[in-house]
Amino acid sequence: MKEELAKRYEPAEFEQRIYQFWERGEYFTxxxxxxxxxxxxxxxxxxVTGRLHIGHALVNTLQDIVVRWKRMSGFNTLxxxxxxxxxxxxxxxxxRELAKEGISRFDLGREKFVERIWQWKEQHAGLIKDxxxxxxxxxxWTRERFTLDQxxxxxxxxxxxxxxxxxxxxxxxxxxxWCPFCRTAISDIEVEYRERNGKLxxxxxxxxxxxxxxxxxxTRPETMLGDTAVAVHxxxxxxxxxxxxxxxxxxxxxxxxxxxxxxxxxxxxxxxxVKVTPAHDKNDYESGLRHDLAQIxxxxxxxxxxxAAGQPFEGMDRFEARKAVIRRLDDEGFLVSTKEYAxxxxxxxxxxxxxxxxxxxxxxxxxxxxxxxxxxAVRSGTVQIIPQSWEATYFNxxxxxxxxxxxxxxxxxxxxxxxxxxxxxxxxxxxxxxxxPECGSTVITQDPDVLDTWFSSGLWPFSTMGWPDKTxxxxxxxxxxxxxxxxDILFFWVARMIMMGLKFTGRAPFSQVYIHGLVRDEHGDKMxxxxxxxxxxxxxxxxxxxxxLRFTLAINNTGRDIPLGKSxxxxxxxxxxxxxxxxxxxxxxxxxxLKNAGSIERDDLGTVERWILSRLNSATRExxxxxxxxxxxxxxxxxxxxxxxxxxxxxxxxxxxxLLGRHGSDEDRGRTKRVLLEVLDRSLRLLHxxxxxxxxEIWQKLGGVEPSIMVAPYPIAEDILEDAEAERLMSGVQxxxxxxxxxxxxxxxxxxxxxxxxxxxxxxxxxxxxxxxxYLLNDLARLDATIVNQxxxxxxxxxxxxxxxxxxxxxxxxxxxxxxxxxxxxxEKSRKELAGLDTKLANDQFVRNAPPAVVQGAQARQIELRxxxxxLEKNQ
RNA sequence: GCGGAGUUAGCUCAGCGGUAGAGCAUCUCGCUUACACCGAGGGGGUCACAGGUUCGAAUCCUGUACUCCGCACCA
Numbered sequence: 001m002k003e004e005l006a007k008r009y010e011p012a013e014f015e016q017r018i019y020q021f022w023e024r025g026e027y028f029t030x031x032x033x034x035x036x037x038x039x040x041x042x043x044x045x046x047x048v049t050g051r052l053h054i055g056h057a058l059v060n061t062l063q064d065i066v067v068r069w070k071r072m073s074g075f076n077t078l079x080x081x082x083x084x085x086x087x088x089x090x091x092x093x094x095x096r097e098l099a100k101e102g103i104s105r106f107d108l109g110r111e112k113f114v115e116r117i118w119q120w121k122e123q124h125a126g127l128i129k130d131x132x133x134x135x136x137x138x139x140x141w142t143r144e145r146f147t148l149d150q151x152x153x154x155x156x157x158x159x160x161x162x163x164x165x166x167x168x169x170x171x172x173x174x175x176x177x178w179c180p181f182c183r184t185a186i187s188d189i190e191v192e193y194r195e196r197n198g199k200l201x202x203x204x205x206x207x208x209x210x211x212x213x214x215x216x217x218x219t220r221p222e223t224m225l226g227d228t229a230v231a232v233h234x235x236x237x238x239x240x241x242x243x244x245x246x247x248x249x250x251x252x253x254x255x256x257x258x259x260x261x262x263x264x265x266x267x268x269x270x271x272x273x274v275k276v277t278p279a280h281d282k283n284d285y286e287s288g289l290r291h292d293l294a295q296i297x298x299x300x301x302x303x304x305x306x307x308a309a310g311q312p313f314e315g316m317d318r319f320e321a322r323k324a325v326i327r328r329l330d331d332e333g334f335l336v337s338t339k340e341y342a343x344x345x346x347x348x349x350x351x352x353x354x355x356x357x358x359x360x361x362x363x364x365x366x367x368x369x370x371x372x373x374x375x376x377a378v379r380s381g382t383v384q385i386i387p388q389s390w391e392a393t394y395f396n397x398x399x400x401x402x403x404x405x406x407x408x409x410x411x412x413x414x415x416x417x418x419x420x421x422x423x424x425x426x427x428x429x430x431x432x433x434x435x436x437p438e439c440g441s442t443v444i445t446q447d448p449d450v451l452d453t454w455f456s457s458g459l460w461p462f463s464t465m466g467w468p469d470k471t472x473x474x475x476x477x478x479x480x481x482x483x484x485x486x487x488d489i490l491f492f493w494v495a496r497m498i499m500m501g502l503k504f505t506g507r508a509p510f511s512q513v514y515i516h517g518l519v520r521d522e523h524g525d526k527m528x529x530x531x532x533x534x535x536x537x538x539x540x541x542x543x544x545x546x547x548x549l550r551f552t553l554a555i556n557n558t559g560r561d562i563p564l565g566k567s568x569x570x571x572x573x574x575x576x577x578x579x580x581x582x583x584x585x586x587x588x589x590x591x592x593x594l595k596n597a598g599s600i601e602r603d604d605l606g607t608v609e610r611w612i613l614s615r616l617n618s619a620t621r622e623x624x625x626x627x628x629x630x631x632x633x634x635x636x637x638x639x640x641x642x643x644x645x646x647x648x649x650x651x652x653x654x655x656x657x658x659l660l661g662r663h664g665s666d667e668d669r670g671r672t673k674r675v676l677l678e679v680l681d682r683s684l685r686l687l688h689x690x691x692x693x694x695x696x697e698i699w700q701k702l703g704g705v706e707p708s709i710m711v712a713p714y715p716i717a718e719d720i721l722e723d724a725e726a727e728r729l730m731s732g733v734q735x736x737x738x739x740x741x742x743x744x745x746x747x748x749x750x751x752x753x754x755x756x757x758x759x760x761x762x763x764x765x766x767x768x769x770x771x772x773x774x775y776l777l778n779d780l781a782r783l784d785a786t787i788v789n790q791x792x793x794x795x796x797x798x799x800x801x802x803x804x805x806x807x808x809x810x811x812x813x814x815x816x817x818x819x820x821x822x823x824x825x826x827x828e829k830s831r832k833e834l835a836g837l838d839t840k841l842a843n844d845q846f847v848r849n850a851p852p853a854v855v856q857g858a859q860a861r862q863i864e865l866r867x868x869x870x871x872l873e874k875n876q
Numbered sequence: 877g878c879g880g881a882g883u884u885a886g887c888u889c890a891g892c893g894g895u896a897g898a899g900c901a902u903c904u905c906g907c908u909u910a911c912a913c914c915g916a917g918g919g920g921g922u923c924a925c926a927g928g929u930u931c932g933a934a935u936c937c938u939g940u941a942c943u944c945c946g947c948a949c950c951a
Contacts, residue, residue, distance in 0.1 A: 009913085193948095200951080217951045231951095265951085274951050283951095343950055389880065393946065396879060400947080487946085522888065522900095524944090555899085556889080560881080561944095563888050567900060574913040585910030633890075637898070652910080660909090738917085745905065745917055822918095833895065845931035854894055854932095861895070 005587055005698065009580035011545025015693045019133055022696075027071075027710050028140045030078045032472050039075035040477035041067060041510075042461050043139060044485045044493070045147065047086035048121050049093050052131040054519045054527065054564065055486060057537035061550045062516060062557065062632060063484050064137050068689035069627050071138070072714035078477050079138060080464055082145035083128055085121075087413040087453040088182055088350050094120055094412075110411045117412050121146075134538060136546050136692045138710065143473070145464040147456045148414070155463035156456045157417045157430045159504060164418075164428040168366045169406075171418070171426070175285040176362055176405050177346065180303030180318075181353035184409035185362050187452060188402060189491050191355050193344040200341035201326060202271070204334050205230060205247040208255060214239075214247055215336060216275045219343060221329065222321040224249065225309040226298035227256060229276040231287060233267040234260035250334040251325065252310055261287050282357050299356055301409075318356070363407040363416060363449070370499040371398050377498055383508045386630055387559050390487060390515050397491050406452045413450030420445055458496035461509035468504075483510045490515065514630045516557060522565025540569060547691035548573035554690055555636040575640060576694055579687070582648045583698045586680050589659045590673055593703025594681055597674060602720070606668075607769060608776070609675045610726035612651045615642065616679055621717035623686055636690055643683055650734060651679070654776055663775045677702065682715045689714075729769055732802035733776060740781035743797055743808050746819040754784035758792040758807040766804075798871035803864055805871060823875050830872065834865040 006013070022028065030038070041063060046056055063079060071077040094117050095105055105113040129141065145152060163169040176185040201221050204213035214230055230247055232239040243260045256276075264287040265274050278288025279295040288295060298309040305313040305321045313321045329335040346355040375398045377383045378391060385391050407416060419427040421436035422443040435442045456463070461483075465474040479501070485494060494513055501509030520526055521533040528534065540549045552572040556562045605613070619642035626635035657663040658672045681702055688695040688709050699709040706712040740757060749755075757777060761767050767789055770777075774786035792798065796807030837858055840846050847855055 005910090007910095009911090202951095219951075270951050272951090281951095341950095392880060396947070490946095518945095524888075558890065560889090565888085565900090568888080570913075571900060574911095577913045578911065581911035581914090583910085588910075637890080641898085648911090649915085653915095741916060742918090751906075751908080751916090818918095836895080840932080843931060847931085849931050850894070857894085 005580065005584040005701065007584075009577045009694070011547065011576075011693060012542065014697045015134070015136075015541075015546055018693050018696050019136065022138065022708065022710060023141070025708055027708055028079070028138045029142055030076045030140065030477075032476060033076055034476055036076040037074070038078070038477060039067075039070040039482075040078040040080070040480040041482050041484070042080045042464060042480055043082060044483075044489070045082045045084035045145075045457065045460065046128050047089050048083045048125055048128070048146070049086055049089050050083070050124075050128050050131075052128065052135075052537060054535050054537050056131075057135060057549060058516060058519050058553050058557070058562065059484055059486060060132055060135055060137050061553045062514070062630075064135070064139075064550075064692070065554060065632060065689040066482065066484070066627070066630075067138055068692060068710060069714060071710065072685065072688065072712065073716075074713070076476075078140055078143070078473075080143050080145065080477075081129070081132065081137070081139035081141060082460075082464060083125060083147070084453060084457055085146065085148045085413060087408060087410050087450065088184070088186075090117060090121070091410055091412045092182070092350065105411065114411055131538060134541050134546060136550065138692070143464070147453070147460070151466060152456060152459070152463045153414055154430070155459050155467055156414045156451065158468050159459060159500065160417050160451070160455075161428055161430050162504070163365065168369060169363060169428075170366065171361060171363050171407075173359060173361045174364070175282055175357055175359050177348075178301065178356045178358035178360065179348040179351065179353050180299075180301065180356050181351045182348065182410070183301055185358075185360060185405050185407060186348060186355075187405045187454075190349055191346045192349040194347050195342060196345045197340060197342050198345070200339045201329075202336040202339075203250070203275075203329055204336055205249060205275075207242060207258075208246040208248050210245075212242070214242070214258070214273045215271045216273045217270045218275060219341060220280075220322070221325045222305070222309075222313075222318055223277040223280045223298065224275055224325065225252060225305070225313060225321075226277045226279050226296040227254075227275050228278055228288065228293045228296060229256050229259050229291065231259050231261040231264050231274045231276050232272060233265040234262050236265075236267040236272050238272060250332060251328055257293075259287075259291050259293075261290065263287065263290075279359055280357055285357070285359065295359060297359065299358070301358070301360075303353075303356060362405050363418075363447075365404040365406055367401050367404050367499075370503055371401050371495075373502045374398060374495060374498040377502060377508050383498060383510065384512045386512060386514045390490065393487075394490060394495065398495060404452075406455050407447075407449040408452055409448075410450050413453060414456055416447040416449050416451060418447040420447065454492050454496055457493055458500040459504075461497055461501060462505050478505065478509075479507045480510045482512045482514060484514045484516065486518065487515045488518075517559065517561035519553075519562045519564050522563050522567065524561065524563055535564060535566075535569075544569055544573040545576060545693065547576050547694045550692075551575065551636060551640075551690050554632040555640065557632040559631075559633075575644060576691060578644055578648060579691070579694060580698070582643075582652060583680060583684075585652065586676055587698075587701055590677055590702075592673065592677065594677065595703055595705045597677055600674060600678060604671060605675070606671075607726050607729055607773065608651070608654050609671070610723040611730040612647070612679055613675070613721045614723040614727055615646050616682055617717050617721035619646075620682070620686060620715045624714075624716060627689075639683075639687055639690065643687070647679065647683060653780060657775055657779045662779070685709060685712055685715055688712075728802070729766070729773075732804055733773060735801045736777060736804075736806060737781040739799055739801055739806070740777075740783065740808055743810075743819070744782075746822060747810065747816055749810070751782055753811065754782060755811065756809045757781065757783050757786045758790060758796060758809065759786060759788050760792065760805040761789060794874075798874045800864065800868040800871050803867075805867070820876075823872060827869065827872050827876075830865050830869050834862065834869065837862045837865065 044059060067077055067079045098104060177191050178185055198219050200217055200219055202215055202217045204215050206213050216230060227249055242258050245258045246255050247258060248255050264283055276284045276287055278285050278293050279297045280299060296308050298306055299318050300306050303318050305316045307314050313324060316324060347353060348355055375395060378385060378394060385394060417428060417430060419433055421439060421441040423439045423441055425436050425438045427433050427436060433444060436444060461480050462478050465471060465478050467474050497509050537549060548569055552569045619638050622638040623635045655672055655676060658668055684695045684699045696709050704712060759770050761770060770788045777783055777786045792807030793809055796809045798807050841858055
């Protein structure tokens with residue numbers, strides 16, 4: 001093992017080489033073995049449009065941690081990667097490309113346009129993989145899927161047809177959310193509401209056959225061109241006698257009825273009179289159905305006014321028409337007032353265009369029958385949502401769910417497998433029919449629309465595994481075990497997968513869902529391009545390495561939002577550097593390879609070795625436990641704490657006197673090296689899921705049996721390694737060293753000044769221990785002698801450390817003000833604590849009710865404090 | 877309006893019934909042959925507020941005040 005590590009830690013030197021090494025070794029691909037315990041997980045497919053952002057880095061880091069942990073723990077592990085065709089988003093990207101060439105998709109035509117997107121997709125799909133690769137994702141690329149792949153498309157058609165046959169899909173004329181920019185219908189959850197400062201206009205409608213005018217308020221005056229009624233509340237005394245009467249609409253002069261509608265109108269709100277536009281407002285639409293009102297469409301699918309809007313409005317954009325209508329109303333004296341008004345406007349999240357409610361014929365999924373079992377699955381615990389607080393949100397949404405609009409007037413996506421013959425018959429079938437089964441007509445056209453992207457994503461956990469065929473993958477790896485994703489797609493994706501999985505495979509697609517938070521900047525603000533606080537994961541990887549980024553994300557992942565800033569990445573990058581250097585130091589002294597190092601005989605081990613193995617063991621237990629409950633933060637900080645502050649700060653320092661030949665026999669040296677190798681090996685394996693690259697690079701130099709650390713067994717805690725006695729004694733030694741260092745600093749001595757330390761113990765074993773370990777105290781606390789069980793000179797600085805009375809004897813009596821103050825503070829603190837304990841222990845209730853361990857602890861502490869106070873007071 | 881979450885050290889957050897923690901920042905000392913992306917040491921909190929339960933509350937309950945996030949409504 002003469003191969004040394006490079007002097008500097010430079011991740012760019014080896015990360016990509018290591019990844020290629022893994023791929024060549026095919027370590028990401030599981031075996032098709034039904035008998036081995038398996039662990040499977042599917043990636044939340046990023047959009048093919050994709051450039052990965054920090055959120056992707058997070059979700060994929062978390063998945064990779066779990067996947068690597070499971071794989072090392074002996075599970076036959078599959079992480080299935082892939083991408084989503086992302087209907088609207090992708091279409092928009094290509095649209096924009098075309099715009100640069102000065103053409104639109106309509107100039108190109110559907111076929112050419114879709115061809116163009118495929119070209120674009122082929123060029124860009126590899127980017128996602130490259131980026132995930134840079135992160136270290138150990139996904140099985142041989143199984144990479146795309147939602148528009150043939151197999152997945154077949155699954156989509158199959159599902160559509162079955163849902164149709166089961167009466168769960170229907171086509172109907174209804175009011176939907178229409179995006180005039182994208183020219184498609186979208187579902188309710190794709191509408192986002194933005195607070196906006198708009199205006200509220202009050203308009204008067206003259207009552208026919210009377211001098212009265214009814215005052216209505218509106219934020220969308222252009223829709224009045226399509227008004228077909230005004231409504232009041234049936235019990236509203238102000239308007240009661242007008243019900244059944246008529247008003248004459250300004251501008252169009254159309255005569256429309258005054259109706260009574262208790263659902264639509266809140267008499268307390270505004271004037272208590274509502275204009276009714278059944279073709280352009282959801283509530284008005286429903287009111288229109290109740291009262292059999294005409295629906296006059298005045299805005300078309302591109303957001304322009306129709307002929308029905310009349311002149312001069314026809315052809316105007318809806319916002320332009322708004323101004324024109326107001327001007328006209330004002331001119332003609334119907335406009336009463338204009339007020340500033342803040343309200344929430346529904347916009348299409350993808351393009352920020354105001355949604356236009358519009359009546360159109362669309363395909364819908366009848367959702368309630370699917371939602372019920374999906375609610376039950378979570379309620380019964382078949383699917384567990386972690387953290388559990390998200391369950392409430394899930395139930396809230398699922399219980400109020402409405403039918404899902406699945407047709408999209410786009411060109412990029414899964415074409416709806418519905419066909420219409422010339423005689424108006426509808427045929428829904430997986431394969432294009434040659435003739436109409438009802439009338440035999442061969443003049444058949446397919447529905448031009450495509451399906452909502454989430455329709456295919458909803459099938460992802462099983463469509464990617466070959467379903468509806470019973471493939472080996474499907475049989476071995478479905479259902480999956482875990483899904484890791486962000487809360488913002490809980491409804492879009494997670495809920496739909498559960499519904500579809502239950503309906504079509506009879507099983508929930510995963511048993512656990514882990515929901516992570518949003519990555520924010522260091523002050524907790526959302527990252528956004530306009531704020532300029534965006535952190536690009538690839539830049540971070542280039543600068544600090546993937547391991548530092550991964551560890552930073554993991555340790556900050558507490559289950560809530562994750563604050564991420566340059567300084568915190570720098571902090572954990574320092575940690576990776578520390579691992580590198582500590583390993584480099586160890587490797588400089590190690591001369592055996594793991595594979596022929598032989599086993600460790602516990603009986604030969606010294607206290608230091610038992611102690612570090614015991615500490616490592618408890619870290620091992622904590623890491624495994626926390627990973628099993630997805631506490632990535634706790635697992636990583638356990639490793640951070642152990643490796644840096646126990647392994648590096650104490651253990652390596654304690655081992656130096658032996659390794660560097662200042663102390664001990666050759667046999668001691670051999671044993672020390674053996675244990676050092678063991679501890680380093682285990683630490684690297686524990687760290688591997690979090691920082692795969694650096695651990696592999698170092699571990700390769702240890703000469704293990706396995707070809708890669710990623711297939712080496714993950715350490716598990718072993719009771720035999722636990723050693724409470726060693727831990728107690730070593731923490732005593734550590735505390736003594738700290739006390740001496742402290743005293744040195746406070747009295748103004750330099751590191752070169754040497755003192756004597758007296759330690760008193762109560763039994764022979766302890767005496768033997770401190771005698772054996774005196775070299776450690778002398779070395780680390782820079783003493784010239786540690787004297788065990790001799791009377792402590794009065795002139796010494798007295799203290800009681802971990803129950804051991806000690807005394808530090810200085811060459812000359814130097815007492816600084818700083819030191820006096822500190823002693824005083826220590827005494828006061830101890831007195832206060834002791835007083836508290838005294839009252840507590842004098843309290844019968846406490847002694848009787850508190851657990852015995854707590855009472856005993858308090859008593860022990862009381863004794864210790866008394867002894868310590870007595871000694872401390874001597875120092876004054 | 878309904879639901880959820882938060883309020884702990886200068887900053888960002890853990891802890892969630894038994895002596896107040898971490899990282900970063902800050903201050904002092906030190907380039908000791910793994911690492912100055914370092915080492916040693918220090919300072920810093922009446923755990924938002926008010927009640928209650930308990931022998932004991934940052935931790936459980938109730939209320940108040942802010943903050944954030946969903947969903948619904950908005951003529």
